[in-house]
Amino acid sequence: MNIVVKPESRLLYEGAEWDFNTLMRVHDACAEIAGEELGLDWYPNRIEVISAEQMLDAYASTGLPLFYRHWSFGKHFAQHEALYRKGLRGLAYEIVINSDPCVSYVMEENTATMQALVIAHAAFGHNHFFKNNELFRQWTDAKGILDYLEFAKGYVQSCEEQHGELAVERVLDSAHALMNYGVHRHRRRAPDLLSEQKRERERREHDEKMYNVLWSTLPEKASQPAARGDEERRRALLQLPQENILYFLEKSAPRLAPWQREILRIVRNVAQYFHPQRQTKMMNEGCATYTHHRILTRLHEQGRISDGNMLEWLHSHSSVVMQPDFDDQRYSGMNPYALGFAMMEDIERICREPTTEDRQWFPDFAGCGDPMPILRHGWAEFRDESFILQFLSPALMRKLKLFHIVDDAGQPVLRVDAMHDERGYRRLRRSLAKQYDPAWQDPDIQVVDVDLGGDRKLILEHRVASGRLLEEQEARQVLRHLASLWSYDVLLREVDPVSGASLREHAVSPPR
Amino acid sequence: MQILDRRLNPSGRSLPNRQRFLRRAKSLVQEAVRDASAKRDIRSADEGGEVSIPLHGIREPSFHLGQGGIRDHVLPGNKEYKEGDEIPRPPGGGGGGGGSEGSPDGSGEDAFRFVLSREEFLSLFLDDLELPDMAKRRLVDGADPAWQRAGYSVSGTPANLSLARTMRNSLSRRIALRRPKPEEVEALEAEIAALEGQPDHAERVLALRAELEKQLLRTRRIPYIDPIDVRYRRFEPVPRPVAQAVMFCLMDVSGSMTEDMKDLAKRFYTLLYIFLQRRYKHVELVFIRHTHEASEVDEETFFHSRETGGTLVSTALEEMRKVVADRYPPNEWNIYAAQASDGDNAAGDSQKTARLLVDTILPACQYYAYIEVGREGEHGIPGFPRGPTDLWRTYEALVNAGAPLAMKKVRHRREIFQVFRELFAKRGVVEGATA
Secondary structure, rough: OOOOOOOHHHOOOOOOOOOOOHHHHHHHHHHHHHHHHHOOOOEEEEEEOOOOOOOHHHHHHHOOOOOOOOOHHHHHHHHHHHHHHOOOOOOOEEEEOOOOOOOEEEOOOOHHHHHHHHHHHHHHHHHHHHHHOEEEEHHOOOOOOOHHHHHHHHHHHHHHHOHHHHHHHHHHHHHOOHHHHHHOOOOOOOOOOOOHHHHHHHHHHHHHHHHHHHHOOOOOOOOOOOOOOOOOHHHHOOOOOOOOOOHHHHHHOOOHHHHHHHHHHHHHHHHHHHHHHHHHHHHHHHHHHHHHHHHHHOOOOHOOOOHHHHHHHHHHHHHHOOOOOOOOOOOOOOOHHHHHHHHHHHHHHHHHHHHHHHHHHHOOOOOOHHHEEEHHHHHHHOOOHHHHHHHOHHHHEEEEEEEEEEEOOOEEEEEEEEEEOOOOOHHHHHHHHOOOOOHOOOOEEEEEOOOOOOOOEEEEEOOOOOOEEOOOOHHHHHHHHHHHOOOOOEEEEEEOOOOOOOEEEHHHHHHH | OEEEEEEOOOOOOOHHHHHHHHHHHHHHHHHHHHHHHHHHHHHOOOEEEEEEEHHHHHHOOOOOOOOEEEEEEEEEOOOOOOOOOOOEEEOOOOOOOOOOOOOOOOOOEEEEEEEEEEEHHHHHHHOOHHHHHHHHEOOOOOOOEEEEEEEOOOOOOOOHEEEHHHHHHHHHHHOOOOOOOOOHHHHHHHHHHHHOOOOOHHHHHHHHHHHHHHHHHHHHHHHOHHHHHHOOOEEEEEOOOOOOEEEEEEEEEOOOHHHHHHHHHHHHHHHHHHHHHHHEEEEEEEEEOOOOEEEOOOHHHHHHHHOOOOOOOOHHHHHHHEEEEEEEOOOEEEEEEEEOOOOOOOOHHHHHHHHHHHHHHHHHOEEEEEEEEOOOOOOOOOOOOOOOHHHHHHHHHHOOOOOOOEEEEEEOOOOHHHHHHHHHOOOOOOOOOOO
16 A cells, blocks of 8 residues: 655644544544554444533443433433542543444544544444344344434433332332343344334324223222143243343233333343443454454554654553553452453464464464465354353463452462463363353343232242352342332242252342 | 434433432432431532442343353463363352343443432432421512413403304304304305296296395395404413521530631531522521620621630521511521530520520421531540530420420531531431431
């Protein structure tokens, strides 16, 4: 690529100042490299410049630009604000939203170099990931999300007007408590958020059309003991067992009003939208960090970023991908940026200059020369857990000096189960992958039965893995929320998946 | 590719969420505000500030795994461990591992800290306080009346034209006077046009023409809208009741009052002033200081200039009576008085003070509070080492006889908020309001 440009006009910007033209130039320069050299494929970009306060705002509502109102967002805002004001915590340089067009928020305080970093990172790295990763393609609807959020906000507000803030808040509280269990993990139908609004409107119109006040004057029928139905049939009717608790409540809770069901649905849809992000956090950041590293390095090589600015972004880059050791005071878990970036670089190394070991471990691409097809394939087809299982190399495990300890509460000491040596690589890799799998990290709780013939008790089961029971206090609080939505007693059994023995039970009655 | 500037968007988008949060955590925040206010300086009493509330009250629960069972951790930065090594469990449970555990939103501490604005702080602090419920409202004339709708009138400005009412009048007049409708005229014209030129209908056409002529004349005579139809919305000035208050600050400035005591008194006055300001649109301040004689002074002099002399409380009350009679007729003003003193009074003055208070001052006042300030540490053993002061005894007798007088003792500035709260607590929610 030989573009003849006069030397003095090669720099995209000088100093720290920037204006919209600078952003535009930077974006176009990044696009050139991202497209031709990296072969990325992205949604059209929309870059929005915001102030620090707006950034705090966006933080508080889980990064979404507009959201319904709830006290918990106020709480998060107050928390972030207090930390930010004291200088205990800086703000993110950007927030990027999985939407089409892809919206990136950049802070007005950023220097020109930071804006370049942010654009390369978010507007190309994350953007490519959102558009291409299979999970996002399957589970989220980037086109519909902004309109859906708008609808959700309006809908919740109209509910507040009709039924009062408190009533709405109660439903939202309960729904939020169950948000992690508002996700279909195995569905393969792409969501269509645009039709959600239409669906809600049609339902309401239908209800209003069908409403006849005469029916409300009928005396309630004395409840007749339902015949003990076929258990299998009942469970099939209610789609039991059901891992999506919010879905189950929306469809089957006996005493919810239509608007309450709709609110459960909104919370569920939002949870579903965020579900892929949890499963791909490490890869997503790795992809974005690798992308900005490649793009900015190339811009510098082309003489479009000055040496000083190169050092500036390298400084923030290296603090972002810093991984403190486990015994370091700063250690707070694996840094997704660090591991992600290290893995991407490692794949690049394996493609370009593989060792014998690499050839053994990755025969299908070691030494293939160009890492981009491999990376693009990885970014599209994997999630954190499977990506680690597939691509984490012994060399990287050695470099990070990973080791695996087992903490058995029944034993007086911790045991080192595997380390970065020949015997440990595979086990180490498996355990690390497991650590990135939400299915292993979240308690596995499902609705298993409803006593329809008797007192309508809802029965849930927690299949206990590795003998780890639920935190009792909090579990009871969540169950209270669940009971208030279900309106009848709720029982949560913690069972051993092997023997089927009940380890502990929590029973909660709905608040009167 | 699009670049948007969102900085100009209205800020404070998170305000509704914040209000919901404060409402939700109200009782907790209120407690925290009370705790915080006990510690803080009164000069900053009406500023916002950081408060911290216990986290458990505003937790958002979710299912989490508890302690126990078998956990796996993969950690970076191995230095000396080999496979099969056993490591003593680090103190405090999770220790070196536990990266994925901990609280969900990174708030590991058990207190939640955040910053309240001045408005929020005050409204929470003063929330369950109330003024004695006998506020008088005065009708001020002229100044800034409220305008109220008062029916319709036949005259007015075009801006106040009531179109609906005008058209209604016009319609009923047109019906009553049988003004031909445009359709009727058109129908006639159409019929004429249809029949014209046909010889056997000539007579009919003639009749129709005459009829049309008549109709058109009638249409011209009876206008579509007549000036008598026109109505205007009428507005009437209504005198707006104005609640106004005057606050009297009475203080003994004789030599026995130290700077500390004055400072205590000042703190109390400030609080009362803030409180009144929130309840009344218009609050005036009157400062009366006294030694053996009393005078009305400005604020600066009141708090800072030194005086010497004896102590005659009655002089201050007399001065107050004069000022009230001069400028603040009790039927127009809500009068609040707060008196601060170390409790000294000349021996012969008590009688006179009591009489003045009961006969003239108290009947005129909404509220009269007496704050007895003392030195810090003056009360080593519970109760006063010196026993009740002269003034305290005098006032206590009045209170026992049923006079509407509030009295409190204050020794330290951290007690000020508490005392203030007790004085103004809503009836029924007085928390252990004993002196």
